[in-house]
Structures are given as C-alpha cells and as structure tokens.
Amino acid sequence: MQINIQELLDKAGLDEPLYPGKRAVKKCPQQGQFKSHCVVYDWSDPTKIRIEVKAGLTGRDLPQKELSKYPISFQTPTYIEVAVKQ
Numbered sequence: 001m002q003i004n005i006q007e008l009l010d011k012a013g014l015d016e017p018l019y020p021g022k023r024a025v026k027k028c029p030q031q032g033q034f035k036s037h038c039v040v041y042d043w044s045d046p047t048k049i050r051i052e053v054k055a056g057l058t059g060r061d062l063p064q065k066e067l068s069k070y071p072i073s074f075q076t077p078t079y080i081e082v083a084v085k086q
Contacts (some may be wrong), residue, residue, distance in 0.1 A: 003082070005049065012039070012051065020084075021047040025059035034069045041086075052079035 009018055014025055024041045040059045042050045055074035056062050067075055 002085075005082070005084070008082070009041070014039075014041055018043055018049075025057075026049075027057045030059065032039075035071070037070075037074055047084055049082045049084060051080055051082070052077070 013025060018024055018041050019072055022043055026039045026041070027036070028038055029036045030058075034055075036055075036057050037061050038054055038057050040050075040052045040054055042052070053074070054061070054065055060069075061067075061070040065066050
C-alpha cells in the first residue's frame, strides 16, 4: 500500500511541518484527571515515520507508577510505522 505522507499528516491533524530528523508532539488535552494524551510524530529515522499515542502531554514515557493511573489503552504501546520510499 502506498500513501502520500503529507495527506496522512493533514488528516492526522498535525499543524506543523514534519521532515526527516524532526519529532513533533501534538497535545490532546481532555477534561478530567489522567485522560489527556498526545500524539508523537517521529521522523528521526529517515527510512520510517513513527506515529504514537502516549499518555500525558509531554510526549515522553511516563514512569510506571504514573502511567498506571491512565486508561489501559494509553498504557500499552499504540503506534504505526510508515516506511518512507523516495
């Protein structure tokens, strides 16, 4: 399957440019405790783009003690990797 990277990022709602070597974090604040999350767009490896949903708003991995307060869907790795062909 082939996709256009720019179209994918537009549909995903990323408002800033993404290019090889860049990592962008889109915050998704939610009302209530332990519901906010973020989407991390990571193109640090020029051969693939990794798009991951993470608990919290920083884009960093949370300590297990903090992570356990979030819904199970944020506690397990949730990501896609898109291979880049030029």
